[in-house]
Amino acid sequence: MPDSIVPPQHTVQLRQQAEQQLKTGTAPLSAAFNASADALAVLYRLSSSANTAGDGLKLLHELQTYQVELDLQLEQLQQNERETSQQLACYRQLFDMVPLGCLMLRPDGIITDANAAASRLLVSKVVQPHQQSLNQPICGSFLPSLLAASCSPMLKAALTRVQRNRQSASLIVTTAADDGSSAPPCNLHLTMQLSPDHQSILIMLHACT
Numbered sequence: 001m002p003d004s005i006v007p008p009q010h011t012v013q014l015r016q017q018a019e020q021q022l023k024t025g026t027a028p029l030s031a032a033f034n035a036s037a038d039a040l041a042v043l044y045r046l047s048s049s050a051n052t053a054g055d056g057l058k059l060l061h062e063l064q065t066y067q068v069e070l071d072l073q074l075e076q077l078q079q080n081e082r083e084t085s086q087q088l089a090c091y092r093q094l095f096d097m098v099p100l101g102c103l104m105l106r107p108d109g110i111i112t113d114a115n116a117a118a119s120r121l122l123v124s125k126v127v128q129p130h131q132q133s134l135n136q137p138i139c140g141s142f143l144p145s146l147l148a149a150s151c152s153p154m155l156k157a158a159l160t161r162v163q164r165n166r167q168s169a170s171l172i173v174t175t176a177a178d179d180g181s182s183a184p185p186c187n188l189h190l191t192m193q194l195s196p197d198h199q200s201i202l203i204m205l206h207a208c209t
Helices: 008-024 037-047 053-097 116-122 150-167
Strands: 101-105 111-114 169-174 186-196 201-207
Touching: 008 053, 101 116, 111 116, 116 201, 150 169, 150 186, 150 201
Parallel strands: none
Antiparallel strands: 101 111, 101 201, 169 186, 186 201
């Protein structure tokens, strides 16, 4: 890898570790890297002459060391991927377990992710035990469509303010009425913050008491 990607200190450590494994014979066989026919031809040509045999040995050692370095980097990348996957699974579980409603919103108001608490708060209709409506994700829904029409101007202004000023914003909204439900609309307190990559809006919501 280029030095601009791999820190110099890490590069030195990789080289030292590779050298040590070659010296002690503990470097594992790898199919990740194989010398090309051109490289083998160069090695053969150098080793065929007494004057260049030393250069051939140096080149062979360099190729072997580089192969071990690649193996070590691949092993580290695979370990990092496993750890990242485990952490992501844990954070996903925490996200779903949080008692507060949590949403991720696109700048155009489309919900891209939501936990169970957010779904329960935004779906106002009463669900019978045999129905699964509350378990259905609200991802892909247009957030203003889940709220009273009178809340749209305030919500739009707050979303614009969050994106423009990159500061948090709070407001109180009312869920949309459902003609087929005996449950009245409820008021929700929304706290909005721009995501670190500025591509999404993070929202926490809870019922007003």
